[in-house]
Amino acid sequence: MSKHPAALTGGIFFSLAAGMLWGLVFVGPLLLPDYPAALQTFGRYLAFGLIALPLAYIDRADIRRLTPSDWLAALKLAAIGNVLYYLFLSSAILRAGGALPTMIIGTLPVVIAIAANLLNHQRDGRFPWL
Template identity: 45%
Template sequence: MACGMGAGALWGLVFLAPELVGDFRPLQLAVGRYLAYGIISAMLIAPRWRALVGTLRRRDWLALVWLSLAGNTLYYILLSTAVQDVGIATTSLVIGFLPVAVTIIGARDRDAVPLARLAPSLLLCAAGAICIGWQALGRPASANSDRELVGFICAIGALVAWTAFAVGNARALKRLDRVSVHDWNLLTGVVTGAQAVALLPLSAAVDPIQHAVSAWVQFGAVSIAVAVAASILGNALWNRMSRLLPMTMVGQMILFETLFALLYAFMWERRLPSPLEVAAFALVVASVISCITAHRSRQALRHALA
């Protein structure tokens, strides 16, 4: 659980990145972040590369390719577009339903806690997510309604992409007990970096280099910072947690990303949370506590039957 909270704290930073370098397109943000992620990962894994590659099968490489695409490249492009078009609050609302989606899928796993036992936690989670974005969704229609619609659709796409990643990555980690969580993260970084290289020509065609030198310096600094904090450290913590917790608990831990994203947004906007946002925090905390209680009750029942 501590690893899940730490990952959420680091991942929440990715919601701020599009605001810090708003002059750059989402595709550029993804390419910059994942080029840095790939280069750093390659440097860290280089001493163990030959020995590690020998333990991987074709199935594992295919998993790395689609997990890197769904959980990194595609997800971040969609997330950045959503943040720039509809803002952090609305994007957080949609992403806030990740725990519900992952938990429902994880309930199919063997020895998972039944959904009926998790119903209170899921309802609290959904209520918290609705509170988070209620103000954003209830605001008057603006002149940029078409852009906001595109942003909302991108946020839903990001939700689908990361749900697929969270489930697939957790199952891959439990299957690949011969690969450490740190090495799996670095392998994901190398594959994601290769995807970023492949996207360079498209990025240059969509938005040719036309920014000032100072803007590129800031862009590089943000890309490296997000790569180190969110991709290297955050992913390592998440992978560790995914191997230790059941899927139904993994889903709940995603809530911390939403909470920290909002906390950083309040700091960025220099304001205090509204009553609805405070309610969201309380509901999310209650959701996690309810989920933990359900899992502990299940464990206690197993011990009693044994």
């Protein structure tokens, strides 16, 4: 890891920018309340796909090495981890407003860490709470 001040400043800047852009997932449904959650979800991922196409073209040699099972695994992960998640999130925001779903989503990393420490300790070991 570089300890150069410019690299550190750039890293902090891009981290903040990524966080702010991620926050737009909560704003979109509030700005477009007349559009159903499914339409917002698929519009969002259509836009992501169009943005990813030029990047995929750059890495086309690596992409050609992917097997059909790789593509199936990626499709499953995308369907559950992105499309279904955003469909539920945008539906919640459209129904309950922005504050409650945002608060619940914000607690998920802590809840998941606590649950994993309590439920999977035989397999993974216990992590000290401190």
